[in-house]
Amino acid sequence: MVVRVKLKGLKITRNSAGHYYVYVRGTKRALISNFVGTRDALIERLGAIDVMTVYNATRKRELNRVYAEGTLGALVAWFKTDCPDYAKLSEAxxxxxxxxxxxxxxxxxxxxDLVTTPELYDLRDRCAKEKWPRFADKMVSAVSSMFTQAVKRKKMTSNPCFGMDKIHKADPNANREWFGPEWAFVRANAPMEVLIPCMIARYAGLAGQAIVGLKEQQFLDHDLTGQAVQYTRRKNKKATLLPIMAELKAFLAARKVRSADGLIAIRDDGSVWASEKEMQTRVSHWLRDRERDGKIGSGTTLHGLRVSYAAWWKRMGASDEVARLIGDKSLRMGAHYTRHVEDEVSIVRAFSRIKNGA
Known part of the structure; x- marks a missing residue:
């Protein structure tokens, strides 16, 4: 059996002749030089005993380093060790x-004091080339979050990340509203461990973070629909009591497999998800497999079902209530989720004029 270990802090380069070089970041020590072969062969070479010995010795020295006060390394160490806001972040x-x-x-x-906005743009662009654009944007977000906390504690005078635009151009169709036939197919064919989070997102509008921790005891009797779910979004700490739709109530009542600790979103064998990311990954992989089968379209995501929930309410006449229905504090987010419905209304209005001879 081959055990793969993720090696952190490596920089892999390739010269014009196609030869690979591997360095430990922050040092001039090359683990591998002038390697000829495929990338898979290079990865295999990285697992060799002689390479691992050098890597472990170098990384041990680097991890034990104490950076001078006022440097980026010292700030990162403070942020990850002593800043309470870092501990409040989600696992993902x-x-x-x-x-x-x-x-x-x-x-x-x-x-x-040498970290300026122009320098950060150069860093972001280099990161996008070495990794990929979305990673570069996440890197800037991580640094910006740290700088914001540093400014609050007088470790920095300002956050040079403010106002930086993103290098990754988001797909406007990502997390789109699902079409009726797509939802009908998933509703009829998805395994239960995939269907549970999908049903909760579609008929209660909950995000993945709320879904993975949802428990039986959070469902209460309610005069309006017979049952409501009480939850608090970790993202904004907003407590919400939401009457649930008949479709979700009937689905939850019909479940045959339940967990001992009352968690709703569980695997088919009754075990719980290790994390929100694990649950999201399982759902995403199943959806992408069905996309390749031609059963559903691209852009069908778990978050898109949350958008579908918001869009349904918008068509039912909800306005500012949409944000409240999806557990958001910002009215802007409700409008963002349902902006395409406004386009539909405008198109229907235009065609109505033709039909009425206007």
């Missing part, structure tokens, strides 16, 4: 931040 966000800081490690000796 902390993982993204840690990956960003690992990539930045070669610049940890840089004094903070």
């Amino acid at each position: 966000t902390r993982a993204d931040y840690d990956k960003a800081f690992d990539w930045l490690e070669s610049g940890f000796d840089c004094p903070l």
Whole structure:
């Protein structure tokens, strides 16, 4: 059996002749030089005992370093160890931040007063080339979050990340509202571990973070629809009591497999998800497999079902209530989720004029 270990803090380059070089970031020590072969062969070579010995010795020295006060490395150490806001981040966000800081490690000796907006743009562009554009944007977000907390505690005078635009251009159709036939197919064919989070997103509008921790005891009797769910969004700490639709009530009541601790979103074998990310990944993989089968279209995501829930309410005449229905504090988010419905209304209005001879 081959055990794969993720090696952090490596920089892999390739010269014009196609030869690979691998360095530990923040050092001039090359683990591998002038390697000829495929990338898979390079990865295999990285697992060799002689390479791992050098890597472990180098990384141990780097991880034990104490950076001078006023440097980027010292600020990262403070943020991850002593800043209470870092501990409040979700598991997925902390993982993204840690990956960003690992990539930045070669610049940890840089004094903070040399970190300017133009320098950050150069850093972002280099990151996009070495990694990919979305990673570069996440790196800037991680640094900006840290700088914001540093400004509050007088470790910096300002946040040079403010106002930076993104290098990754988001797909306008990402997380779109689902079409009726797509939802009908998933409703009829998805395995229960995929269908549970999909049903909750579609008929209660909950986000993945809320879904994965939802428990039986959070469902209460309610005069309006017979049952309501009480939850607090971790993102904004907003407490919501939401009457649930008949479709979701009937679905939850008919479940055959339940967990001992009352969690709603569980695997088919009754075990619980290790994290929100694990649940989201399972749903996403199943949806993309069905997309390749031609059963559903691209852009069908779990978050898109939350959009579908908001859009349904908009068509039912909800306005500012949409934000409240999806557990958001910002009215702007409700409008963002349903902006395409406004387009539909305008198109229908235009065709109505033709029909009426106007």
